[in-house]
Amino acid sequence: MWNSTANQMRIYVIRHGKTKGNTEHRYVGQATDEPLLSGEINELKQELTIDSNAVLFISPMLRAKQTAEILFPGKEAVVVSDFIETNFGDFEYHNYEELNGNPDYQSWVDRGGIDAFPNGESVKDMRTRVERGMKAVIAECRKRNASEAVIVAHGGTAMSIMANATGEDYFDFMVKNGEGFCLDLEVSLENEIHVVSYHRISCRISA
Numbered sequence: 001m002w003n004s005t006a007n008q009m010r011i012y013v014i015r016h017g018k019t020k021g022n023t024e025h026r027y028v029g030q031a032t033d034e035p036l037l038s039g040e041i042n043e044l045k046q047e048l049t050i051d052s053n054a055v056l057f058i059s060p061m062l063r064a065k066q067t068a069e070i071l072f073p074g075k076e077a078v079v080v081s082d083f084i085e086t087n088f089g090d091f092e093y094h095n096y097e098e099l100n101g102n103p104d105y106q107s108w109v110d111r112g113g114i115d116a117f118p119n120g121e122s123v124k125d126m127r128t129r130v131e132r133g134m135k136a137v138i139a140e141c142r143k144r145n146a147s148e149a150v151i152v153a154h155g156g157t158a159m160s161i162m163a164n165a166t167g168e169d170y171f172d173f174m175v176k177n178g179e180g181f182c183l184d185l186e187v188s189l190e191n192e193i194h195v196v197s198y199h200r201i202s203c204r205i206s207a
Contacts, residue, residue, distance in 0.1 A: 008185070010051075010148045012050070014151065014203055015178065017040035017063065017178050018036065019036055030085045044204065057153075059079075137149055165198075179201065183197075183198045
């Protein structure tokens with residue numbers, strides 16, 4: 001139940017399971033809607049203690065939907081379009097081996113990887129829309145009187161949520177497939193978030 005006095009909330013943020021592009025270390029963004037590897041159904045396992053009233057939120061992409069179905073079978077999922085993965089622009093579905101020597105790629109790397117991908121998004125763009133998505137999550141949880149939420153989305157989504165909430169560096173929150181974070185929060189009536197604590201979690205059987 002939502003605690004109207006302290007506004008306490010717990011949010012689990014989980015990155016989707018592995019896809020073919022992930023195993024090849026490609027930039028798998030919002031332009032590539034590929035499925036999970038078939039073996040992921042045997043590699044993902046949900047051992048978290050989730051409240052029965054917890055609300056499940058997912059990215060609109062297939063890999064997030066499939067992961068949620070494996071981890072939370074039969075549970076209704078609310079699609080949040082702002083939780084879609086980064087727009088990698090010209091680098092979409094390429095990996096380092098293919099981009100090495102590309103002057104646009106080298107320039108982007110030299111600037112710390114925070115500027116916009118050519119014809120894509122910047123970290124700032126990503127974090128801004130994910131913050132908008134988080135406001136929708138808080139609003140929906142208030143509407144349902146739920147104090148817990150689960151978000152199944154992408155690496156960039158998880159990094160954005162964590163950096164926005166904690167004020168820490170975006171790149172400190174890189175996370176493997178099937179892993180993520182548990183956030184304990186206090187949320188004001190104006191939906192401002194204060195992080196009480198957080199820790200990393202895993203829904204993988206093998207690391």
